[in-house]
Amino acid sequence: MIAADRASARTTTIAAVLLVILVAAAALAPTLAPFAVDALDLANRRGAPSAAHWFGTDELGRDLLTRVLFGARVSLAIGLVSALVSAVVGAAVGAVAGYAGSVVDDILMRVTDAMLAVPRLPLLMITAAVLQPGVPLLVVLVGLAGWMETARVVRAEVMSLSTRDFVAAARAMGASPARVVLRHILPAVLPATAVATTLTVGRGILLESALSFFGVGVQPPTASWGNMLYQAQTTMTSEPWLAIFPGALIFLTVLACNVVGDAIGTAQG
C-alpha cells in the first residue's frame, strides 16, 4: 500500500516536472530554438529528422523543432488562460446562483444546463467559423465553453457555506451581499475551484488543437500544435514526422495536466 502511494507520488512528480519543462521551453523558445521562426531552408524541404533538424522540416523547409517550440507558447497559453476564464466565469455564475437563490438561481442553472446539453466541440467549431477569432478571442471562446462544471461545484459549495455561522455573523454586522460573497464565501470555495480548473487546462489544450485541426482555430502563419497537425494531415504518409511530433506533445501535455489535476483532487479528498 505504501509502495503504491510512493509510486503514484513519483508519477505525479514526473508529470509536474514535465509541465515545468514544457512551460519553461515555451517561455524560452526564442533562445532555445535552433533556427529563427520563419527561417526557410529551401535545400532541405520535407526533410526527415536529422542531426541538423531534430524533428525534420516542413514543406517550406522550416525547422519543425523550432515551430513546435513556438507552437507550445500558443497552445499552452490558450490552455492556461482559457482555464482561468472558465474558472472566473464559473465561480461568478456559481456564487451568484448559490447565494441569491430562488429565481436568479433558477435562471442561471437553466442556462448552465442548456450549455451542458449543447455538444461542446461542434458549438465551438461553429462559433469559431462564424467569428474567425484571433488568438485572444479564441482563448475567451474556449474558456466560455467550459465554465459550467465549475459553476455547479461553486454553487453547491456556496449554498452550503451560506448557512454557516460566520456568514450569518458577517451579515449581522451589516456586510453587503457582494462583500459577504467576495470576502467571506469565495475564499472558502477557492480549493474546489482550483481542482476543477487544473482539469480544464488539459481540456482547453485539446479543444484548441481540435479547432485548429479543423482549420477554424489558430490561423497560420502563427504555429499552434493543432494547426501544425492540420497542415501535416495531407502529407501524412510521405512526411509522418510532421504529424507525429506536434501530436505527441499535445498528448504528453494533456496527460501531465490530467495526472497533476487528479493528484490535487485526491489530496483534497
Add this chain to the structure above:
Amino acid sequence: MIRVVVRRVAQSIPLLLVISLLVFALIHAAPGGPLSTYLENPNVRPEDIERLRKAMGLDRPLGVQYFAWLWAFVRGDWGFSYADGRPVLDRLLERVPATLELVGLSAVVALIAALPVGILAAVNRRFDRLSGVVAVAGISLPVFWFGLVLQLVFAGALGWLPSSGRSAFDGGDFTDRVSHLILPATVLAAALSAAWSRYLRRAMRDTVRRPFIRAARARGLTERRLLLHHALPNALPTFVTVVLLDISMLASGAVVTESIFAWPGVGSLFTESLARRDYAVLMAFLMCGSVAVMLLNLVADLAVHALDPRTRDL
C-alpha cells in the same frame, strides 16, 4: 414512472428554448448572415441576393425571424441544405445509420473492456495502478492524432486495414465492412473505455467500503460472489448514469473520428457543412445533438429507476 417522464420533459422545454436562442443568435452573428455563401460567390448578382433576402424573410425583424424559424423547426421543416438544395431533415436522416453503427459498436466494445477492468481495479491495488495509468493516458489522447497514427501504422505501413470510408467502392461484403469499422471504432472505444473503467472503479470502491459488504464477507461468501452479486448491483446505477451521459458526448467524438476516417455519418456531415457554411444543416445538427443529450439524461433517470428499487417510491 410516467410522472418522472412528464416532469423531465416539461423541464427540458425551457432548456431547449435557451439553446434554440443561442443557436439562432450564433448563425445570425455571422458576417453576411445565412447568405454569406452567396455574398462570397462572384457569380451571384447583388440584386439576386436582395431577392433571396426577401424570399427567405431575412429583411424582417430578428424577433419575427426567430419565431418563424422556431415554429418551422418544431413542425419538422428544417429548411434546405445549400450544398444540394435537398431538405436538411433528409440529409441528416440518411447519415444516421452509419453513425449509429459506429457509435453503437464503439460503446459495446468500450463496455466489454471497462466492466472487468473497473471491477478488478476496485479490489486489486496493483492492477488499479496499472489500469489507472492506462486510463489517464486514454483520456488524454487527442482523438484526431490517435486516429492519424492508427491510419499511418495499420493502413499505411502495415497495410492491414483500409484507411477510410465505410466500404469498398462496390459496396463490399461483410468482412470488408467490418475491416472498415475497426480503426474508427478503436479510436472511439479507447477514450470511452478509459473513462468508464474509472467511473466503475470509483462506484465499486464506494460500495465495497459499505457495512453490508463486510457483513456478507463475515458470513463466508466467496470474494467472487461478493463482488458480482452484492457489490456490482449496488454500484451499477451510478455507473449506468455516467455511461449514458457520456454516450451523449459522443456527438463531439464522432465529429472528429468520422471526419478523419471519412466515415459517412452525421459527424462528417457536420464538418462538410461547416466548410461550406451550410447554416441550416449546422443549426439542425446542434439542435438534434442537444435534444439527444436531454433524451439520454431522461433514459439515465429511468434506468436508475429500474436498476435501483430504492428510488421507486419517489
